[in-house]
Amino acid sequence: MIWHGSIMRAIFYIFLASIFMTSSSFSAQNPAPLVVILLGPPGAGKGTQAAILRDQFHLPHISTGDLLRDQLRRGTELGVRAKDFMDKGHLVPDHLILDMLFERVKSTDCALGYILDGVPRTIPQAEALQTRFQGKVELVVINLDLSDREIIERLTKRVSCEKCGTPYHLLYSPPKTTGICDKCQGKLIQRVDDTETVIVKRLRVYHKQTSPLIAYYTKLGLLHSVRCDQPKEKVFAQVVAHLPKR
Numbered sequence: 001m002i003w004h005g006s007i008m009r010a011i012f013y014i015f016l017a018s019i020f021m022t023s024s025s026f027s028a029q030n031p032a033p034l035v036v037i038l039l040g041p042p043g044a045g046k047g048t049q050a051a052i053l054r055d056q057f058h059l060p061h062i063s064t065g066d067l068l069r070d071q072l073r074r075g076t077e078l079g080v081r082a083k084d085f086m087d088k089g090h091l092v093p094d095h096l097i098l099d100m101l102f103e104r105v106k107s108t109d110c111a112l113g114y115i116l117d118g119v120p121r122t123i124p125q126a127e128a129l130q131t132r133f134q135g136k137v138e139l140v141v142i143n144l145d146l147s148d149r150e151i152i153e154r155l156t157k158r159v160s161c162e163k164c165g166t167p168y169h170l171l172y173s174p175p176k177t178t179g180i181c182d183k184c185q186g187k188l189i190q191r192v193d194d195t196e197t198v199i200v201k202r203l204r205v206y207h208k209q210t211s212p213l214i215a216y217y218t219k220l221g222l223l224h225s226v227r228c229d230q231p232k233e234k235v236f237a238q239v240v241a242h243l244p245k246r
């Protein structure tokens with residue numbers, strides 16, 4: 001009887017160990033989705049870095065600016081409501097942004113993670129994201145840092161593809177053929193909010209409403225800053241250095 005009890009106990013422990021080994025190797029092979037937030041003033045290079053990250057890490061690039069511009073092109077109710085805010089360089093109300101974003105990240109292509117460009121932009125947006133992420137994702141926040149003077153120089157000379165959104169700079173990274181996107185042959189256009197007057201307004205809004213996020217994420221121990229007054233390849237190398245090795 002004693003002999004029989006020991007065998008049963010041994011089988012039970014082997015069973016427990018096998019469950020533990022299966023679940024730990026499962027979580028090692030299936031780490032939590034990686035979410036990268038690219039913070040930074042308008043024109044710091046969020047879209048540029050996000051596009052390189054997307055291509056190298058095979059994670060979707062989600063830009064709330066691009067999502068809004070797409071709504072605008074399609075003439076949706078959200079697009080019509082957002083247009084006036086965007087053209088004037090103001091922020092679109094938080095609830096519109098969050099509904100649109102949460103709808104987008106439900107897609108299956110976001111299951112392994114995604115790159116957020118231009119969101120969050122206010123403390124309430126960041127808090128809503130924290131509530132959603134809590135313990136479910138591995139979050140890395142990269143702050144792309146650039147002076148206001150450089151930003152004005154970059155944005156007044158930016159053109160981007162009407163079709164795929166790829167940004168170019170007429171001096172630093174011009175397209176091979178004037179007015180045509182290298183990647184998809186789409187037409188290159190200048191954004192309505194890239195005039196000097198609107199850029200200055202966007203910067204004012206950034207300093208008032210978005211820059212407090214630097215302190216917010218620093219307090220959470222999640223923030224890494226990268227200086228962006230250097231070539232985009234160098235900026236990218238520093239961004240990658242802050243990402244987990246997987």
Ligand code: AP5
Binds near residue numbers: 045087090092094
């Ligand atoms: P959005 O489209 O997000 O614009 P933004 O934040 O103002 O940023 P940009 O897209 O202008 O700049 P970027 O940092 O991506 O720089 P890029 O890589 O293009 O938002 C537009 C509007 O939508 C907002 O104003 C607001 O109304 C609304 N909105 C969006 N999200 C919202 C939210 N969450 N809440 C509320 N409202 C929201 O680079 C800029 C230029 O520099 C390019 O020409 C590029 O080629 C060049 N460049 C990039 N890197 C380098 C480098 N290292 N060296 C030299 N040149 C470089």
